[in-house]
Structures are given as C-alpha cells and as structure tokens.
Amino acid sequence: MPKGYVGKLLWVDLASRKISTTVLDEGTAQGYLGGSGLGAKLISDRLKTIKDPLHPSNPLCFMPGLLCGTMVPGANRTAVCALSPATGAWGEARAGGAWAPMLKYAGYDGVIFTGKAKKPVYVWIENDHVEIRPAEKLWGKGFYETDERLLEETHRDAIVGGIGPAGEKLSRMACVMFEGKYARSAGRTGMGAVMGSKNLKAVVVRGTGGVPVADPVGLMKRASAYGGKEKQRFKRNFELGTAGGVMGVEAVGDMPIHNFMGGRWTEKAERISGQTMFKKYGKHERSCLSCPSNCTLVVDIPGTAVGHAPEYETIGAFGSMCENDSLEVIGKCNELCNDYGLDTISAGNTIAFAMEAFEKGLLTEADLGGIRLTWGNGEAMIALLHKIGRREGIGDILAEGTRPAAERLGKDFGDMVVEVKGVEIPMHDPRAYWSNALNYAVANRGACHMEGVTFTVESGLPFPDLGYTAPMDPYITDGKAQLAVKMHDLMVIYDGLGICKFYIVVSYGPTIMAEWLNYCTGWKVTPDGLMRTAERIFNVKRLINVARGLSRKDDTLPKRLLTVPQRDDIGPVDPQGMERMLTEYYRIRGWDEKGSPTRERLKALQLA
Numbered sequence: 001m002p003k004g005y006v007g008k009l010l011w012v013d014l015a016s017r018k019i020s021t022t023v024l025d026e027g028t029a030q031g032y033l034g035g036s037g038l039g040a041k042l043i044s045d046r047l048k049t050i051k052d053p054l055h056p057s058n059p060l061c062f063m064p065g066l067l068c069g070t071m072v073p074g075a076n077r078t079a080v081c082a083l084s085p086a087t088g089a090w091g092e093a094r095a096g097g098a099w100a101p102m103l104k105y106a107g108y109d110g111v112i113f114t115g116k117a118k119k120p121v122y123v124w125i126e127n128d129h130v131e132i133r134p135a136e137k138l139w140g141k142g143f144y145e146t147d148e149r150l151l152e153e154t155h156r157d158a159i160v161g162g163i164g165p166a167g168e169k170l171s172r173m174a175c176v177m178f179e180g181k182y183a184r185s186a187g188r189t190g191m192g193a194v195m196g197s198k199n200l201k202a203v204v205v206r207g208t209g210g211v212p213v214a215d216p217v218g219l220m221k222r223a224s225a226y227g228g229k230e231k232q233r234f235k236r237n238f239e240l241g242t243a244g245g246v247m248g249v250e251a252v253g254d255m256p257i258h259n260f261m262g263g264r265w266t267e268k269a270e271r272i273s274g275q276t277m278f279k280k281y282g283k284h285e286r287s288c289l290s291c292p293s294n295c296t297l298v299v300d301i302p303g304t305a306v307g308h309a310p311e312y313e314t315i316g317a318f319g320s321m322c323e324n325d326s327l328e329v330i331g332k333c334n335e336l337c338n339d340y341g342l343d344t345i346s347a348g349n350t351i352a353f354a355m356e357a358f359e360k361g362l363l364t365e366a367d368l369g370g371i372r373l374t375w376g377n378g379e380a381m382i383a384l385l386h387k388i389g390r391r392e393g394i395g396d397i398l399a400e401g402t403r404p405a406a407e408r409l410g411k412d413f414g415d416m417v418v419e420v421k422g423v424e425i426p427m428h429d430p431r432a433y434w435s436n437a438l439n440y441a442v443a444n445r446g447a448c449h450m451e452g453v454t455f456t457v458e459s460g461l462p463f464p465d466l467g468y469t470a471p472m473d474p475y476i477t478d479g480k481a482q483l484a485v486k487m488h489d490l491m492v493i494y495d496g497l498g499i500c501k502f503y504i505v506v507s508y509g510p511t512i513m514a515e516w517l518n519y520c521t522g523w524k525v526t527p528d529g530l531m532r533t534a535e536r537i538f539n540v541k542r543l544i545n546v547a548r549g550l551s552r553k554d555d556t557l558p559k560r561l562l563t564v565p566q567r568d569d570i571g572p573v574d575p576q577g578m579e580r581m582l583t584e585y586y587r588i589r590g591w592d593e594k595g596s597p598t599r600e601r602l603k604a605l606q607l608a
C-alpha cells in the first residue's frame, strides 16, 4: 500500500458478530482516495443487495479521509456513508474532531458495519483488539451521558462516535455525534438512523500507532509554513468561526428568515451573533486535531453545560428561521440536538415549518400536545424539540423531517416544505446566490451548502486555482453551472482527503491538495489529475442516485424559493434561469437530459 494509508479495512458484521479485515488495494485507493470517495465505492459495489436504507443490508461505513492522521493541517474528517433514509439514495455526513485520525492510529482506513445486532451493542476498537460489547444499559440515554460512560468503561483517551435517542428511534434527521459535549456532528441525511437500525449505539476508538508518510521532511516543512501566513489569513477571514458570520450573512440576504418567507433581521442578528455570544458567554477557543485554526468556540450559556457553541447553521435554524432572538434558547436547542443526536439544520427547519402551520391554523395547540407554537416562543421550541427527540405525540411525525411530515399531515402543508430530495435547506438562502440554488438542486446528498460552497466564490472569495478572482453577479445564471461543477468536484477532493471545508477561506484548491497528497503517498498526482479523480467519484455517487430512481425531476428547488422574494431587493430564483443552469450543468457533466451520466462520459471516467 502507498504511504498515507495504513492498509486495512475493518469489517464488523453485527448479526453474526464476525470481525475481519481486508487489504485495501492500491488501484482502489488511487481511484477513490478515502473518506466518502472510498465510501461511495463500497456502497456502489453492494448497491444491488441493499433492500432499504433502514434494512440490515445497508452497510454503514465510517471512513477517515486519506490524509487523516498525518500532519496536514485540517485533515481530521470522518465521513459516515450509507444509503440515506432521508433521500432514499446516496447519504453521507461528515464530522471533524479526532475520531478519524484515531481510527488510523488504530490501524484501519475505514470500518464497515453490516447486518443488525440482536440487541443494542457498541464496538470497542483498540488497535488490533476489536470487540462487540452489550449496550442495553445505554439505550435511551443521551449522547453526552453515553460518551462519558463509554470513556469510563474503555479508556479516557478514546474517542466516541455514537447516537442519541433520535437515532435509536430511526428519526430521518438523526445524526452521528462525536466527542460528547464538544459535539462534532455528522449531521445530514439521517446516518444516525442507519446506526440505530443496526442496534449500534456507539463506536469507541483508541489507537496508538502512526500513519507513515512518503516524504516526512517535505511534509513537515510545508505544514510548518502553514503556521505562518496562511494561519494569519485564516484567523482574519474566520474570526469566531462560523458564528462570527451571522451579521454579514444577514446583511447580504443569505440568512433564511421566518421559514424562508424572508424579511430583514438586522438588530436581531446582532443579538444572536457570534460576537455577542462570545462576549456574553465565551470561555475559550478550541480546535480539531491537526488544525491550528481554533475556530470552535466553547461557551457557558446559562441552562446548558459548558461546551461547543452553536455554529452559524444552528443559530440560523433556531434563530431567524423561528423568529427567535434569544441566544439562551438557541444554546438550549443546540444542546438538546447534540444530546438527542438530531441534525440542527433539519430540526430547526422542522420547527419553523410547524410554527407556520400553527400560525395558519393547520396545527392546533391540541395537535401539538398543548404547545402554543407561536413564532419566537422559546419555551415552545424547546418543548417541541423534546417531543421530536423522543418521538412523542406530534414529534413522532415531525421526527421524519418536513417532507414526510407534510405527506402525512395533508396537502395544505406541502407549500411550507423547504427541502431538496428530502433534506432540509441549510442557512444559506439560495435566492441570495444563484450558484447555490443550482448547488442545492443537483448536489448528491440533497440540499447542502457544503457540497459546493459556491456562494463563497460567487461573493468574491478569490480562487485563482480554479480561475476565479472577482465576485460574480449573484442574480444571473451565466457561469454558474461551470462554477458549480468545479466546486462540486473540489469538495469531493476535500471529502476524500478528509480536509475540513473551512479551509476554503484560505482558498485551498487542487494545487495544494495535490501537494499534500503527494507528500503523504509518494504519488505524482497533478491538480488536473486530482480533479479528474473527483469527477469520477462525483459520478459514482450520481450513479447511486440514478439507480435509486432520482433524476432531473428531483434536481429542483421547492416552490417557495422559486416564487417568493427573500426581501424587497432580492427576488425569488428565476424558474427559467434554474432550468437553464441545470441544462448547462448536465451538458458540462456529460449527462443526458434526464440527468444520467452518458455511456461515453462513463467510459472516459473508466466507469464503464
């Protein structure tokens, strides 16, 4: 095996309790890198045998990015991959922290769970020692307590990845959580429900080995250089992490408000901004492993445990989306989501959806179990979140996410749903940046800003590596398809190598990615060659979606974003413009009019 890998995949069949390893071959490694690239290959190879996302036949892959465990700055991402219960198709969710490097230190490039345990279990991995242990006593417990008890039971240096009650109860918005109250969340596409469907409460890892690299001296020099200018630039562009961006994002109309019905939120945005939060409740900053950026805020918000501050997405989802300007309520919702193991984006969207239904009289206090769900009512939000986490009363329906909930509640609810492919839209309003509208429509895991992060380039973040040096007009379609294709492929590289996507603020493009890769593996990959690999991986994920029945009809935006303005000066996304961008995107990709990769393109990508 090339350096950079540790050479083995770990397989744990929860039904038969068989534990085995396989050797990762170099051809597969070069073709799919690691992280969700390798995860896509593993799922694609088994696709015909998977009956349903929540059936034991759906393999659940925990995949460290290729560069995790090395000293490459920002290389620490775990990708959790499977077919998604939210989309019915490709699913992946990623988290930072230290779990991925730890798995590589234990000697594995990935661990794949198959089958379903008869009773709740957790898996303890300590180097060569892999053990399936009972977890009945933890079933029903929140993630914070689970983390604490498993560290006590295994080793204080171990890292826990696991689920809360939401995953156990198969909520389609359940995530996989890491690192207790310092909460790193693999949030999107319901991977926590897949874990729950296997009766798998947690995966606890401790490794004491290392990761060999091909050119340790070169890597050390390059990584040390990062500690200088790039680190300063990172700090300047990303002060207080994502929460530091609340006011700026609101100012340009990128912050969704009132369940995407729009408006302005200038003063309120300041009240819930990272700046206000850090001033009132800040303790210190924190970093993931192998990252000098310290972008994570640790806060002590009254009524919550000291821990990971709400990120921008959480602030938007439980703030402007629900018309709530209380930092304390946002902090509590953040903590509850982390403990129940709920994706904050989807949970906040779902509460906003229910608030709108309440306002319109479609849901009553009686329907909601006595909750008076008016806009901005913090107590009501917290009460409803408990119901969703426990699947009690109306919470049982809402835990499915907005689209399935609307389907069950009736046709009047349909227009209030704001999602793509079953995944609720994040806190970057696509009416503000049309490249993001296209990104949401066509991204492989449904509506997700992190699949493309196109709005950063569109708004002027220079990316000379990809040919972008100036802002683009956000309300025209020209050039947006090309931008989305390039950024989708670039993000596949980030996901395959396990690099944190916040490194986009220092314009990490294919050139530096290829450099890191070559230092670690000894390969001689060019930036273009790496983008080609990314294109192949992107198409493999698309092929999974096509095989699961998705096509052009699913590559669209919800009605609200195509018909309702965001505010006076920002209109809806032009539906004809959307169609034009989509057609152009398909053309560049070499897909047919339905959105399926053509045979010629698959041949060119060595996929046919």
Ligand code: SF4
Residues within 6 Å of the ligand: 074, 076, 096, 097, 286, 287, 288, 291, 292, 293, 294, 295, 296, 500, 501, 502, 503
């Ligand atoms: S930039 Fe922030 S989230 Fe990303 S690796 Fe560094 S500390 Fe973690």
